[in-house]
Amino acid sequence: MLALSENTPIALTQGDPAGIGPDISLVSWAKRKEAGIPAFVFLGDPAVLRSRALSLGLNIPFKECTPDEAVEVFPDAFPVFPIHAGIDVVAGQPHMATARGTISAIDTAVSLCFDGKVRAIVTNPIAKSVLYEAGFGFPGHTEFLAALSEKATGQAVLPVMMLAGPKLRAVPVTIHIPLRTVADALTEDLILKTCRIVHADMRDKFGLDAPRLAIAGLNPHAGENGALGHEDDAIIAPAISKLRAEGIDAFGPLSADTMFHEEARRRYDVAICMYHDQALIPLKALDFDEAVNVTLGLPFIRTSPDHGTAFGIAGHGIARETSLVAALKLADTISLARAQVIC
Numbered sequence: 156m157l158a159l160s161e162n163t164p165i166a167l168t169q170g171d172p173a174g175i176g177p178d179i180s181l182v183s184w185a186k187r188k189e190a191g192i193p194a195f196v197f198l199g200d201p202a203v204l205r206s207r208a209l210s211l212g213l214n215i216p217f218k219e220c221t222p223d224e225a226v227e228v229f230p231d232a233f234p235v236f237p238i239h240a241g242i243d244v245v246a247g248q249p250h251m252a253t254a255r256g257t258i259s260a261i262d263t264a265v266s267l268c269f270d271g272k273v274r275a276i277v278t279n280p281i282a283k284s285v286l287y288e289a290g291f292g293f294p295g296h297t298e299f300l301a302a303l304s305e306k307a308t309g310q311a312v313l314p315v316m317m318l319a320g321p322k323l324r325a326v327p328v329t330i331h332i333p334l335r336t337v338a339d340a341l342t343e344d345l346i347l348k349t350c351r352i353v354h355a356d357m358r359d360k361f362g363l364d365a366p367r368l369a370i371a372g373l374n375p376h377a378g379e380n381g382a383l384g385h386e387d388d389a390i391i392a393p394a395i396s397k398l399r400a401e402g403i404d405a406f407g408p409l410s411a412d413t414m415f416h417e418e419a420r421r422r423y424d425v426a427i428c429m430y431h432d433q434a435l436i437p438l439k440a441l442d443f444d445e446a447v448n449v450t451l452g453l454p455f456i457r458t459s460p461d462h463g464t465a466f467g468i469a470g471h472g473i474a475r476e477t478s479l480v481a482a483l484k485l486a487d488t489i490s491l492a493r494a495q496v497i498c
């Protein structure tokens with residue numbers, strides 16, 4: 156049993172070095188006391204941090220260190236476990252030559268987590284297209300983390316993306332796939348597995364005894380009795396019946412256009428949506444600055460800000476750190492709550 160406690164840092168990966176990951180990491184560290192930020196170790200390039208701090212006018216002391224030293228370093232200096240970007244990075248100008256370092260930071264964070272050197276992983280945003288250009292074979296962190304987990308444990312996992320904000324928690328059942336393939340990818344089995352993971356993690360990681368899952372339909376008006384599409388009645392409704400028979404408080408399929416208004420949101424704890432934008436549009440409309448992306452179903456904790464690399468504002472000093480702060484705090488809370496049970 157590993158002793159996961161505040162004496163173990165959280166790994167914070169750099170993300171795309173040309174994006175706002177370095178900016179919001181620096182600002183978060185600068186606000187560590189007033190914001191109550193848990194000790195982290197940054198996995199990335201010290202040169203990128205130094206140059207970004209200069210652009211932002213932040214006078215921040217850096218210390219290169221191992222994860223073992225990070226908690227001690229954190230109060231007085233920004234702890235960096237060096238992973239070099241490979242080129243001189245210019246804020247706002249992504250380059251495929253940095254892909255290797257970006258991927259290596261994520262890979263290293265997972266290894267450190269399995270070795271008990273860090274207690275959770277918080278990832279800064281990556282630009283998927285930059286990584287694809289360099290041959291990265293995964294749609295995003297979510298799927299890559301599942302593959303790394305599988306490699307480490309030999310056990311297959313279904314990674315579940317949940318975006319959690321103060322007003323809404325939303326899960327897309329299908330994640331990073333083209334819209335035209337969504338209907339074919341939706342199966343009763345996928346909905347069942349996703350909802351079981353959400354139910355278990357809501358209970359074990361978020362402390363909800365009997366989580367209520369509101370399940371969206373796929374088609375307009377949840378199919379209008381089959382007139383506007385058959386998936387709602389043929390795939391989603393039977394999955395809901397099975398979940399209810401297992402004792403999971405799932406209901407629907409609901410018309411997706413009317414399940415996110417304020418009164419509707421009071422009736423559930425998590426909205427289970429059928430595709431990426433069905434979940435992320437309401438989430439970002441309601442909670443953009445404070446929501447956190449959490450990967451459920453993994454044998455370790457991973458959170459992330461809800462936004463992307465925002466290349467247009469990197470280095471300008473206007474990127475808000477609030478979502479990253481929320482991600483660090485959520486990783487802190489979940490990892491400490493699990494400290495007694497994790498192996």
Ligand SMILES: NC(=O)C1=CN([C@@H]2O[C@H](COP(=O)(O)OP(=O)(O)OC[C@H]3O[C@@H](n4cnc5c(N)ncnc54)[C@H](O)[C@@H]3O)[C@@H](O)[C@H]2O)C=CC1
Nearest residue numbers: 279280281282283284459461462463464465468473474475
């Ligand atoms: N977890 C991850 O790694 C994620 C990565 N991405 C990637 O990010 C890249 C850019 O995606 P976009 O759709 O443009 O989304 P984006 O979130 O990067 O930007 C959307 C808009 O929000 C603004 N914005 C984003 N974060 C902000 C912050 N913290 N403070 C102030 N303004 C902020 C941007 O300036 C822009 O106007 C894509 O390559 C995408 O793959 C997107 C979402 C999550």
Ligand SMILES: NCC(=O)COP(=O)(O)O
Nearest residue numbers: 295296297298435448459
């Ligand atoms: N839009 C959310 C998103 O793309 C996050 O993906 P991931 O990199 O966390 O898998």
